[in-house]
Amino acid sequence: MNLQELSFREALRAAMREEMEKDPQVFLLGEDIGVYGGNFNVTKGLQEEFGKERVVETPISESTIVGMGAGAAMTGLRPVVEIMFADFITLGMDSLVNHAAKFHYLSKGKVDIPMVVRLPSGAGTGAGSQHSQSFEAWFCNVPGLIVAAPGTPAQAKGLLKAAIRNNNPVIFIEYKKLYDTIGPVPREDNYIIPLEESYVERKGSDVTIVTWGPSLHVVKKAAGKLSEEGISVEIINPLTLYPMDMKPIYESVKKTSRLIIVHEGQKTGGVGGEIAAKIAENDAFNYLDSPILRVAGKDIPVPVAKPLEDEMAPGVADVIDAVYKTVGLS
Amino acid sequence: MSSLTNEEIKDLLYNMLKARRFEEKLQEMSRKGQLYGTCHLGIGQEASGVGAALAALHDGDLAILTHRGHNQTIGMGADLSVLMGEMLGKEQGCAGGRGGSMHFFDLEHGNYGETGVVGGTYPIACGMAFTQVYKKTGKAVLCCSGDGSVNTGNFHESLNIASVMKLPVVFFIENNLYAMSTPVENTMSVISLSDRAQAYGIPGMTIDGNDALEVYEIVTKALEYAKSGEGPFLIEALTYRQCGHSKNDDQCYRSQQEVDNWRQEDPIYRLSEYMKENHLATEAELYELERKAFDDVLVALNKAQDMDEAKVQNVDRFVYAE
Numbered sequence A: 001m002n003l004q005e006l007s008f009r010e011a012l013r014a015a016m017r018e019e020m021e022k023d024p025q026v027f028l029l030g031e032d033i034g035v036y037g038g039n040f041n042v043t044k045g046l047q048e049e050f051g052k053e054r055v056v057e058t059p060i061s062e063s064t065i066v067g068m069g070a071g072a073a074m075t076g077l078r079p080v081v082e083i084m085f086a087d088f089i090t091l092g093m094d095s096l097v098n099h100a101a102k103f104h105y106l107s108k109g110k111v112d113i114p115m116v117v118r119l120p121s122g123a124g125t126g127a128g129s130q131h132s133q134s135f136e137a138w139f140c141n142v143p144g145l146i147v148a149a150p151g152t153p154a155q156a157k158g159l160l161k162a163a164i165r166n167n168n169p170v171i172f173i174e175y176k177k178l179y180d181t182i183g184p185v186p187r188e189d190n191y192i193i194p195l196e197e198s199y200v201e202r203k204g205s206d207v208t209i210v211t212w213g214p215s216l217h218v219v220k221k222a223a224g225k226l227s228e229e230g231i232s233v234e235i236i237n238p239l240t241l242y243p244m245d246m247k248p249i250y251e252s253v254k255k256t257s258r259l260i261i262v263h264e265g266q267k268t269g270g271v272g273g274e275i276a277a278k279i280a281e282n283d284a285f286n287y288l289d290s291p292i293l294r295v296a297g298k299d300i301p302v303p304v305a306k307p308l309e310d311e312m313a314p315g316v317a318d319v320i321d322a323v324y325k326t327v328g329l330s
Numbered sequence B: 001m002s003s004l005t006n007e008e009i010k011d012l013l014y015n016m017l018k019a020r021r022f023e024e025k026l027q028e029m030s031r032k033g034q035l036y037g038t039c040h041l042g043i044g045q046e047a048s049g050v051g052a053a054l055a056a057l058h059d060g061d062l063a064i065l066t067h068r069g070h071n072q073t074i075g076m077g078a079d080l081s082v083l084m085g086e087m088l089g090k091e092q093g094c095a096g097g098r099g100g101s102m103h104f105f106d107l108e109h110g111n112y113g114e115t116g117v118v119g120g121t122y123p124i125a126c127g128m129a130f131t132q133v134y135k136k137t138g139k140a141v142l143c144c145s146g147d148g149s150v151n152t153g154n155f156h157e158s159l160n161i162a163s164v165m166k167l168p169v170v171f172f173i174e175n176n177l178y179a180m181s182t183p184v185e186n187t188m189s190v191i192s193l194s195d196r197a198q199a200y201g202i203p204g205m206t207i208d209g210n211d212a213l214e215v216y217e218i219v220t221k222a223l224e225y226a227k228s229g230e231g232p233f234l235i236e237a238l239t240y241r242q243c244g245h246s247k248n249d250d251q252c253y254r255s256q257q258e259v260d261n262w263r264q265e266d267p268i269y270r271l272s273e274y275m276k277e278n279h280l281a282t283e284a285e286l287y288e289l290e291r292k293a294f295d296d297v298l299v300a301l302n303k304a305q306d307m308d309e310a311k312v313q314n315v316d317r318f319v320y321a322e
């Protein structure tokens, strides 16, 4: 594969650029996404390249931005909508949940809504409780939506391209603290990571950890340390959180007999709980040697001060503690 | 002529100077990497922010503010050290390090705080105003916002509800010509945003937002109008943000010439000149005010630095009523 070092942000930009070159129906919609390049610089340069007709800036009107995206998608275009911070999707929820997620079903499958809604999410930038939330769990409760969450630059590119080509509304969770991370990304125009396929990030035999987004890196670090102590961790990244490909997770749990789920979003009502419930309903449950554990964000609004903010999200030590607990070492 | 006494005008200028020095200090700390988290400054908008806040404070009214709310918070009388403590993530900060620059709070002076979601102030202000009617407090609510907020659904819904329910609320909109990088003319097809008030049967007015005395006068009158039972009033204050939108803003969307032109209209400069011309203050008195404001900020910073770090063990306190 022809690889290139890109930041997570550049990988997203590359995905959008390639898809816009390939398909004239693809366009971008959002606030300050032109000269400014979006609040996180993800769309920088794209308006210069594709013009104002295809990189369309809007007033601060989230409900209509999302609804307009859905309407345009229903009638033949492929919008990629940027909500400046995931937190403001709250204002677009009616358009998204009651409309975008329903029309395919209500039209007996005649109307498609090939829209991507990009949501810069999560903590780690000192932006506070109204600008740091992780909402993926909410969308995993809305049939009709697909929820994807890349963890590396390559995943950012491959998954976003798949999302743009998909004919359903896709919620694309971009963790802000990943934007500056750098990694190898395939150059190929057709580099696609299929939606709804979980990916084994690391093979192991003692404990299975399911994780995504920024927590993937926390878990990888923990797994590296644990391997020095002779504990072998298998890491599975679902990539698509809803609908989730559970098969590799069932298989892994049958092999390791231990499961931990790690995510930054709040623990209560989080995606981790659903994964645990799916295991409980599957015969993989019979293979478990210890209780399933969740290591997740604290059930609090995200605070600003650095020590408080750090306390909110799961860290390497939290993951290692959970592993010790599940293998009976603590 | 202003209805304010000499001393009151001096106090207005002094508060504007305090706000300016406070924010310049933040700017400096930010450049040195001493501030964690986001920060929105209102340098150049002190006449609007402080003028309106002081009017509400003098009238005993309530306020709710936006992400760019330092000027208003200081104008309403907040203790600078508590604000500085919040910026530094201290336990004694106004939110104990939970909120930072975008979530200042000062209930003691009727300031229900800043919200970081654009347009978020409108519905909340309506509810606050509803309480004033319900409880017959005789108070009004100053609802602050920026030009970018007038295209949110919340703006339109709230103007309508406030109008039909005759709620005592003053919608005070600082039009600094930009919402982040977006110039107002790209997002509105009316010439002046106060024209929109008409659609809801509300009086609307556009004023010189860099003229502190005009802001003070008009906001005072608007608050009185709202409290007389006539319902809401909308004010558009034309002003300009001389600094970037937030910490990382290269301001690629506007020219240095434009910024320089607006610096000629600096509200602090204008009020100082007015005071000199009208013999309201001598050069020496103005200098004294400057120095006092400067010292106040340094004292506040010293106090804040001595406060305790926000306590990690308290991180889950205040999620629910205790």
Ligand SMILES: Cc1ncc(C[n+]2csc(CCOP(=O)(O)OP(=O)(O)O)c2C)c(N)n1
Pocket (backbone or CB within 6 Å): A031, A060, A062, A084, A088, A091, B067, B068, B116, B117, B118, B119, B145, B146, B147, B148, B149, B176, B178, B179, B180, B245
């Ligand atoms: C609902 C919502 N959308 C987007 C944002 C991101 N944002 C923060 S400030 C801002 C510009 C606001 O402009 P304006 O209302 O004119 O206030 P100003 O920043 O000029 O003081 C934007 C888009 C937000 N905070 N809330």
Ligand SMILES: [Mg+2]
Pocket (backbone or CB within 6 Å): B146, B147, B148, B174, B175, B176, B177, B178, B179, B180
């Ligand atoms: Mg503005």
